[in-house]
Amino acid sequence: MFCGFDYGTSNCALGVMKSGVPELLRLEGEHKYLPSTVYAMHRDLITEAVALGLSADQREAYLQARQAILTRARRFRVGEGYESDDTVVFYGREAFSEYYQFPEDGYFVKSPKSFLGGSGLRAEHIAFFEDIVALMMLNVKRRSEVSTGQELTHTVIGRPVNFQGLDAQESNAQALDVLSVAAKRAGFKSVEFQYEPIAAGLDFERNLSKDQTVLVVDIGGGTSDCAMVRMGPSYRDKLDRSEDFLAYTGERVGGNDLDIQLAGRELMPVFGMGAELKTGLPMPTQLYWNAVTTNDVSAQGIFASLDSKVQMEQLRMDMVHPKLMDRFILMREHKHNFHVVRNAEEAKIGLSEQMSYQVKLDYIEPELNVTIERDAFTRAVESPLGKMVRLMKSAIAEAGERPDVIYITGGSAKSPAVQSAIRAEIGDIPVLDGDHFGSVASGLTVWAQRLFG
Known part of the structure; x- marks a missing residue:
């Protein structure tokens, strides 16, 4: 099967x-x-x-x-x-x-x-x-x-x-x-591969009643991928689709990066990021980014190292409010940093439906909570979101034509901040939502049928 x-x-x-x-x-x-x-x-x-x-x-x-x-x-x-x-x-x-x-x-x-x-x-x-x-x-x-x-x-x-x-x-x-x-x-026994944005497009194409040029945008957890594809009744039964795929772009920036940025900018301050030092010098921030950059082996290794522990203890003595560093030290000792980033992911999901979200950090300290507003999320993810939009523009430029429709999928594509940026930067092109979590798997299944059915 x-x-x-x-x-x-x-x-x-x-x-x-x-x-x-x-x-x-x-x-x-x-x-x-x-x-x-x-x-x-x-x-x-x-x-x-x-x-x-x-x-x-x-x-x-x-x-x-x-x-x-x-x-x-x-x-x-x-x-x-x-x-x-x-x-x-x-x-x-x-x-x-x-x-x-x-x-x-x-x-x-x-x-x-x-x-x-x-x-x-x-x-x-x-x-x-x-x-x-x-x-x-x-x-x-x-x-x-x-x-x-x-x-x-x-x-x-x-x-x-x-x-x-x-x-x-x-x-x-x-x-x-x-x-x-x-x-x-x-x-x-048999293993083939297909580009994720192409797979998402194949799922979308099943229900197209007319031929269109589609910009498929798949914002995954680890990467964002775009494909400009000719789709519709004239194309979907072809086994060789190479001529229909006009452009591909992709980069290692995705939903995880949104979570990391949100965790760093909105949650790390309660652990001392940006806190006041007695010396008047700025608080080093790399320690905090290492903690939340959970998709980087090197960053996690540095955060777990003895050098980081020593630096945190030294900074604690220099802080006006050392309690903040106590929280950070506890987070490191008990390996709670993945939990914190998971909280940021949950906040991202929650802010797709509501204007504010309360993050509970009571596993760090009783009654420790952080409320994040949707506008704060939009500001926090400005950098990775900008990279995603540039990938879309590059795919359009490489194809040499404008799409008839933009089809977006992937969990983070549900975010109003993501959809607003697409509409603001790409222009007056219809933007359609797919099954944000299931379109890639569905499209891969369609392609599997064509290869093995």
């Missing part, structure tokens, strides 16, 4: 064809979207879980390649008294729940896709990313097969135009290799 697999930065979704129409499967209770998160009681248990899920023909080579890690995993189990049937790895919303309860005890991973294609990754880093992605794909595939009652063997996986901003060709090749290896380990 074939499927379309949206292995997203923020969420995963999987679709199959039913009666000629793509249908997204429920992956977690009634939810069709599974947050791209994993929480393990120990890092090495991620590799162990992959080993346990492999097919017989893949297991022997994998066990040899990961022998040292698997030995450490067994030692951890014995030392902590975990039995073989104990749950030690959690996914999606359960992963968030476990992390919130025990932030410093286990190993929490959010949005691993945002790290794929990063420069300077050593072989062991790439191998670990393969394990994380394979484990998440195994989990989604199993849940989907329970739902369908059939084995999923062929898939089309979505990919951004560029995974990272620098050395795009090398970066993309590295990331696609990780995804391919992971998908094969998850049990897929």
Whole structure:
């Protein structure tokens, strides 16, 4: 059986064809979207879980390649008294729940896709990313097969135009290799890729009654991608669509960047960012940006380092209000920074429907709350939002013609700030909303049918 697999930065979704129409499967209770998160009681248990899920023909080579890690995993189990049937790895919303309860005890991973294609990754880093992605794909595939009652063997996986901003060709090749290896380990026999904005456009095209030139804008968690595409009844049944795709643009800026900017500018002040120093010197801000830049391995490494701890203790002595730094120190010690950024994401979502949103930080300090206004959100995300709009303009310029309609999708595309910026900067062109979370998976399923059906 074939499927379309949206292995997203923020969420995963999987679709199959039913009666000629793509249908997204429920992956977690009634939810069709599974947050791209994993929480393990120990890092090495991620590799162990992959080993346990492999097919017989893949297991022997994998066990040899990961022998040292698997030995450490067994030692951890014995030392902590975990039995073989104990749950030690959690996914999606359960992963968030476990992390919130025990932030410093286990190993929490959010949005691993945002790290794929990063420069300077050593072989062991790439191998670990393969394990994380394979484990998440195994989990989604199993849940989907329970739902369908059939084995999923062929898939089309979505990919951004560029995974990272620098050395795009090398970066993309590295990331696609990780995804391919992971998908094969998850049990897929055939794996193809399709650009995410193209997939979103294919879903939109199913319902077009006339031919149009469409600017498809997919604002994902980790990247924003644009495609100028000729669409409609004259095009949708073609297998080769290369001549219909007029331009592609993409950059590593997405919903996560909006969350990070909002966390930094609106939440970090209660932890001391911008606070007054006795010396009269400005408060260093890089410490705070490192804390909330949760999609950057280097920033997280620096924030967790001894040097950062020492700097925070020194700054505390220099602050007029040291209590603010006490909060920041507590956040670092208990690894609450991912929780803070998650709060910012929830505020972003809430501000799509309401004019203000109260963020509760009572896990840091009782009754600690921050109210964020929609206008403050718009100001906070001005920089990444500007990059997104420039990508749209570049796609239009590269195509050499104006679109008849702009089709926007992706979770952050729901934000009034995003839609207002598009209308203000692109001009008088109709802007249509799609299924903000499901259009890519649906389009990938349509493409899977054309390749494998």
